[in-house]
Amino acid sequence: MDDCPVTEERVRFYQENGYVQFKNFFSREEIAALGEALDQAVANKRERIIGQKGPVAENYALVFNQLVNLWTDYPAVKPCTFHPRLAESVRRLSGSRHVRLYHDHALIKPPGEKSRETNWHQDAPYWPMNPVGALSAWIAVDDVDLQNGCMQFIPGSHKYGKLEPIKLGVDGESVVEKMKQAGQPVGEPAVMDMPAGGVTFHHGCLFHYATPNRSDRPRRAFAIIYIPDYAVFTGGREAAGAGEEMEAGKPWDHPLHPILAGEP
């Protein structure tokens, strides 16, 4: 694919740092269409927002409104979830023959005083797959900066591998603090501010974080998680909902997890 921005140099950067950023990936038109789709999805599908019940759940909803698997019943996001250039970028970064969709999700940080941080965490501990290597594309649907909760990454932290999960939405829970308390060195964060239409790709083991949305602007993001061909399903909870129909130890071969780039 000629227009894929992931060069060998970018792949080397990703391997070393666990992330890579493209400040201008999508056109204005593409991102405006995605923004409209997200607004409609949130308006129509409030009941599907994760974290609507219980005290911790309420806190979680203040971290962000999360809507998982939007593509399955909201076709307006499909051009983005199935975007060939995005999927090919991931395939190159993950060094994979092909990449499958794990799931997409809208991550909308509500503005205002009650907004909470996204705790420092890794993603891989929540994903039922092995070995590690899966990654996310995080798409800025609004301009994002430190005021409205852009992502922050600790470069190179993916090299720690998969650690214990931490509890999102719970004060003081932080993989960075845990590592520091264990005497492990943790570097300074890289701040991923970018205009709407920018994309970051981050490895499932990378330590990442976002401040609360302290602005009066929205912070709408759409993220897509991809599975490389070498990762098998390990059984148990499966956020996209196909777990019951798949076998532990086998590839993610299921219609909810289509191949988005590369050879079968």
Ligand SMILES: O=C(O)CCC(=O)C(=O)O
């Ligand atoms: O959008 C956020 O604040 C966090 C997103 C995140 O943790 C992720 O995409 O892995």
